[in-house]
Amino acid sequence: MTRTVLAIDIGGTKIAAGLVDEAGTVLAEAVVPTPTGDAEQTWQAVADCARQVLGDTSVEAIGACCAGPVDIGAGTVSPINITCWREFPLRARLRELATGATVELAGDGVCMALGEHWLGAGQGSEFMLGMVVSTGVGGGLVLGGRPYPGRTGNAGHIGHVIVEDDGWPCTCGGRGCVETVASGPNMVRWARTQGWQAPDHADAAHLAAAANHGDKIALATFQRGGRAVGMAIAATAVVCDLELAVIGGGVSKAGDLLFDPVREALADHARLSYVDQLRIAPAALAKNAGMIGAAAMALRADI
Template sequence: MSDLVLAIDVGGTKIAAGVVDGDGSLLRSAIRPTPADDAEHAWAQVRSAVDEVLAGTPSVRGVGIGCAGPIDTARGTVSPINIGGWRHFPLRARVADLVPGVPVQLAGDGVCTALGEHWRGAGQSSRYLLGMVVSTGVGGGLVLDGRAYGGRTGNAGHIGHLVVEPDGEPCTCGGRGCVETVASGPRMVRWARERGWQAPAGADAAVLADAARSGDAVAAAAFERGGHAVGLMIAAVAAVCDLDLVVVGGGVAQAGPLLFDPVRRALDVHAGLSYLADLRVVPAELGGEAGLIGAAALLRP
């Protein structure tokens, strides 16, 4: 029997498909942009990426799908916030039609990111970890006692929507003051611009980080504020789930100490429970491959 797995990772900005072997190595992959509007256009991008990576692949033993949420693992449907055309979209059934006769597993993209880092990345030494991405949004997933934890509906781990500012800015989820409104790249850039940071049109978190390293006080304050919010969130999740490790990836995390230093300072203040004394926060290792490798891990025994 083939040990190859078809992995699919559907996010708000890109759709990826790949073939992963039994050791967790990504053998080939294809990426498409994520359309935000039409349901069938988005599905066509998934199908195109799948067709590309399966061309020349003799067979796969199963399919793992990670998708931005909310999702419904019982029904196999997805309703990603950033893909307006997909509401209760039957993604699992659609994919099963493409690859008949093999099991198809669906999980949140944050869970898959955590699983990928747990299997092949920075989380291999941990059995209780939060894997998270700080990028255009803030997302995450939990691995508890060595296994993915999706909760009742598959949506456990939506850490980007923990409230850190009760009277804060409105969030795309419908709430206010979520960590995503403070620490995501676009929100950090907007906050800095509103306070006088001068930057070219289209500037992103990488440009903001360069400005902070060059001594721009407003840019540095944006990272301090965002890192503090992430630290508050980590302290809360770690206390509830008894974690020993947090793995942080994504574009904003590429700023390194600009983000991680205020995270750790916040933890020094707010993660005071004795069982959190050994909690570690480390950079992710797999980059953009984590979601695909983690989606394949859904098929592991």
Template sequence: MRLGGDGVCMALGEHWLGAGRGARFLLGLVVSTGVGGGLVLDGAPCLGRTGNAGHVGHVVVDPDGSPCPCGGRGCVETIASGPSLARWARANGWSAPPGAGAKELAEAAGAGDPVALRAFRRGAAALAAMIASVGAVCDLDLAVIGGGVAKSGRLLFEPLRAALADHARLDFLAGLRVVPAELGGAAGLVGAARLAAIA
């Protein structure tokens, strides 16, 4: 029997049957109410010493940033998660109805709301900094992003790719690509099946 966290199972599922087919060094990300992740390195899941490898939501991208529930400060999750995007937008003038979250923020950004657009650019820049850092450590060729925030499509991916080009300057990162996940909510289940098959 083998246990795998949701992030590594998502990454493994996308690697096996989704957007990561053919990649050897992959970071799978779920950007939703938090930021989670998993790694597939040299075609195999990387679980780490405690099974928590790929826990990228707590990569620090702003050392002077907001406190994180993990006890750290400036983790990418404090900037790029859905609740963090909406919280920042509200604090910067987004007039949203009570209870509005990332979905409503994406709708506002799609309609051209400047604060909503800035919130997505800010979150995308934080994700790009984290992906570039993990890419440099793990020599990645692909990052696959799923989750509710990723459903915003070009609102996230266009500024993310532009920011990644600024951050990922090392020669060996020139081929690092970022793509949307393909398997949706099934990615974790597909990855768990794959993990069981290769155990």
């Protein structure tokens, strides 16, 4: 009999749940916005989303990923972008969804990398970084063909590599993180400081459209953001001896506007012989990478 698991991806903007089989096929899926209220309201949204796809189906395993930081040992999460969850006991609460089910929990960046490694752009790569450039900037590592969560579950959190010593304050409490330069909202924010004229609701997609029409400020913004991403990848590559970086997320949909300056930065900064062939690829699984990675944790004994 084909095994099916419940996979859940919890982010600051949306919560997604799906039933996923051993081939990585998403058999049923539900997506709801992440509430901005209290801890229990947010949990209820997770539970409701999961129950939408479960219906009468019984599962023996749940794989879940969440924005971080996470504490895998304790089974708790304290996402920067879900401020009502601080040391929230997510693993214990997930057990309420399916009596007797095992629960595997990881950071969303690790699961994005694992999903791309299993079924996406990272297939065949043993040493890779998965990176999401979107409302925030996150990432995870696959080393030796296996997800590498690190001591607490937060390894690969590339969004908080420092690329500007005197840069803007970051939500993490630091300053000059790549997220302050390359996340969608911060790119729009910087473009406005340079005189970019756009509606109040403008986002990274509007910025990309302006750049594609030759707007010099928009082009400069993508050049700045892309180089920051490339610098962060270069730093991670030399530490972890990487062969591939897979980039997904909403900002990556800008294509060469982002990827060209990323590659330029790598050419400038990843010069050591063991990383000078580092490849960059767009993510292949789009919005489902985290969910599929979470399912892989629950399905596959080899990871």
